[in-house]
Amino acid sequence: MSQLSFEFPDNSVKQFDDGITAEDIAKSISISLGKKAVAGKVDGKLVNNQEPLHKGGKIEIITGDSQDGLSVLRETAAQILKMAIANDFKNIQFGESEADEDGFFVDTDKPETQISVDQLSDLSKSMEKIIKQDLPIKVVELSQADALKLVDGDAYQAELIKENTIDGKVKFYEIGDFKSIAEGAVLASTGKVKIFKLLSVAGAYWQGKSSNPMLQRIYATAFNKQKELDADLAKRKEAHERDHRVIGNELDLFFVDPKVGAGLPYWMPNGATIRRTIERYIVDKEVAHGYQHVYTPVLANLDLYKQSGHWAHYREDMFPPMDMGDGEMLELRPMNCPSHIQIYNHHIRSYRELPLRIAELGMMHRYEKSGALSGLQRVREMTLNDGHTFVALDQIQEEFQRILKLMVEVYNDFDIKDYKFRLSYRDPENTEKYFDDDEMWNKAQKMLKGAMDELGLDYVEAEGEAAFYGPKLDVQTKTALGNEETLSTIQLDFMLPERFDLHYVGEDGKQHRPVMIHRGLVSTMERFVAYLTEIYKGAFPTWLAPHQVKIIPVSQDKHGDYANKINDQLRQLKIRSSVDTRAEKMGYLIRDAQTHKIPYTLVVGDEEVNGNSVSVRRYGEKNTESESLDGFVNEIQKDIASYSRNE
RNA sequence: GCCGUUUUAGCUCAGAAGGUAGAGCAUUUCCAUGGUAAGGAAAAGGUCCCGGGUUCAAAUCCCGGAAACGGCUCCA
Structure with a gap:
């Protein structure tokens, strides 16, 4: 029998017989670990505890109380939910299901009537029954042809089978006579899942594409102990109490009146005081750091946004132009950059002026989709702490780092700690959404990454998150309800200077093209006040408190x-x-x-x-x-x- | 925009088998004049989201729309 070599987290290496299971490996280490083990992780991939292993590698034993252990528990609960749904509803189809740090979900599609919230309690009972029977969960391998026959009539499953076919075979979980495509790892039997709760029903596009049909998604969660579930539910409730919309109402900060317009918030005196304090703070701060603050109009001739490319690339987020009847078309601006370009272009600029930093609390309007609106976090009229610095090519790195330093300073003043950096690149699969210049994109993306690496900062990289004119460094935070959002952003832009034919006179007396850096430090006033309300839970530090x-x-x-x-x-x-x-x-x-x-x-x-x-x-x-x-x-x-x- | 749920007093919510509604808090007035988280009483307050239909009668039933909420997609 051949031997497999496994490397453990402590770097020790051990040999085992081919076909050994994660459970047996755990037992070989200690009896107690054998008892606690719920799955294995080989080269970063979760494997079932009882699954015979045929390849060595880096191995980790997953215990029930770890984050991975919770995922395994939830994956198991998801399979039980699927089986309950399959039992209770005829002709139901399954989309994807997933277990993550918040819980798990299962997507379903039912041609006539969808699963509704009212049916969750019945589904829970069906799950309880399956759990009580303590059915063993086996992993079986089917040929792709057999697998496709099994899910006959379920186009989503057929698609998933094709994605999950390896060497012509697909793994399935088998619980009684129910079979479901296997991904990740599950517990040995249904009885091992005890504490779960079905939370809500929501719509979700098949494969996350808005052009695809919408499926019904059931959100749920599972834990090892009742106490943990209770704590989780309490946390969800606490999150609701922290929600800026709830506090905004209690403390009389702002309101939105549907009669006047969705996404058009009114700032009550209390909210206005907080906002004014932030505005004064940030303007003073920026002026002290060499920014020149300006005021520019929220309306401009549509031609400005044709020249900038907004009309071509950003139109669906813009309010329709106003036809003034004499051939003039006016547009509510969706961004401030073209306005600041006008400021730049109003004079002939010298290299001595660079970096030229133009800033404004710039009001802009974006026609956000109705379903995206949310309190002050997503609105249709917003005022951005906007700034554009115009730099020479060789000043990019330094200016970028200056901005980042200023940002961190500001974050300290607001005691903002929980955030992460994201380098946002264009989507290489979908380049028509962006300005078309591969060389520029590659150069700009490389420069951003280089600057971050030089500062030694941690970041994640995300394709498809760039602005249409350039890549960004985004600062990602989470709302009270756990949704990720962008707070600050620094963006590198070679395109707009090109489009507007910007120049400066260099030391050599010749004309040169500047580069623009777009940056927002404290986001829009709307989003920032929402964010602060949530992190402070409405107990604003004295300097911001409406009533001190x-x-x-x-x-x-x-x-x-x-x-x-x-x-x-x-x-x-x-x-x-x-x-x-x-x-x-x-x-x-x-x-x-x-x-x-x-x-x-x-x-x-x-x-x-x-x-x-x-x-x-x-x-x-x-x-x-x-x-x-x-x-x-x-x-x-x-x-x-x-x-x-x-x- | 899409899927689901919801919309009743300033706020949080009851209720209404079709006969135009109620509580607590807040507000106003009166009494009480007090030492660190709710003193008492009374009054006032409603287009039951909007529009249309059915009906003797619609806040309730039907149709359409809007907005909010939970998600998805999109985003500062």
Whole structure:
């Protein structure tokens, strides 16, 4: 019998007989590991615990409590769900199914009526039955022809079979008389899945292409322990409470009125205060870093966007042009770059001016698809913290790194930590979506990657995520609900300078072509406020909080004057303070200040009037502290000056 | 845009077998004048998302539309 050689995570290498299973390998290491093992991972691919191995390689033993172990559990639960669906519904077809870090899903298609949310509880019961029977799950191999016969009439399965055929054969899971295409690894029997929950039903395009038919997707999750499921459900609930739309409503930050228009938010005074604070901060910051802030019109002649290429490549995201009746067509701008190009082009530029940094809080309009709109995260009118630097070829690297450094500085001020870099390239399969110049694309993409590598930063690479005019470095964050979104972005652009025939006069007295770097640091005001609301859970750091101080007199009659005096003094210092004059009990007013997440609540009564002091209660704390008025003013000013930093 | 669900007072939600609706909180007024998370009472507040149809009668049934929500696709 031939021998297989396996390398373990600790780099030790052991020999086993051909046909050994992951389970037996685990047992050979220790009895306890043998018990805990649920699957193996050979060269990064999950394999069933009982599957005979015929190839050596790097091996890992997967235990039930690991992330991979959870995937195996969920993959098993997905198979049980599929079997339950197949039992309960006739003529149902299956699309893809997948297990990931959040749970698992199964796609189905049923010609007449789709599976609805109401049927989830019945499906759960059917799954319970299958689990109770503790049916063994076997892996069987069928020839492609047999496999296709098995799924006769299910075009999706037929497609998947073709994708999964290796050497003319396809692996299937077999549970009783139910068979389903095998990918990844599953547990040995249905009884090993105990804790699961069917969560929701949603639509999903077959193979993720919007030109394909839409299938019904059932989302669900599974865990080893009830406690873990409970914790997960609690986390989902907490995420909902953190959702900027929920907090935005509670704290009266913004609203959207369908009568006026979807995706066109109204900023209430509280939200407007937060936004104004951010705007002032970022404009000051950029000016200090050599940016020249400008204002440019949100409307422009359509010809501008024909020249820029937006009309050709970006039209479906643009509002239809306004026909002015005299041959003039006006367009609401979807991006600010052409506007800033006009600023650049207004003078003859010298190499001495480069890098020329033009910035604006630029309002733009994009006709987002109705289904994509979401609170302040996805809107149709937005104001971008936009900036374009015009550089000479040999300045790209340095300017790129400068921008990145500035970005990190800004992130620190807002205490933003949870993000990752993504290099976004064009889709090589679908180049007609982009400006057509292979050489430019390759050059720009290589330059971006080179700059990131030189800084030694971690990033992921993603094809098909570029802007139509160039590749990007995107900073990806997650919303409360776990959806990924782009916050900041730096984009390299050789195209627009070409299209608008931009020049600068070089040291040699000749004309040269500049390169543009598009960059957004704090995203759009809409998305950024949404993001901050979620990471702070509505408890904005003092510098951003719409109401920074609430003063509560113990008795309106006796202490109202003192409260007003403090209030005036704080307002003189530009601190957002107010006195609660409502004729309510103190406890009520304090509760109100706390539920509105106001950073500082000051209670003033006889003691404070006599001692020229204040009783300070900070948001979220039960303790109060008596401080001199001067001491408090000093403290809050320091607090505001420190932004959101958490050092 | 697509699939599914939803839309009732400022907010969170009940309810309505077809006979024009209710709670809590918020608001206003009155009483209570208080020391760190809800004092009491009363009042006011509704095109039951919009349009059309069926009906003696529609908030409820039917058709169409809009918006929101969960996803998919797309994206700052």
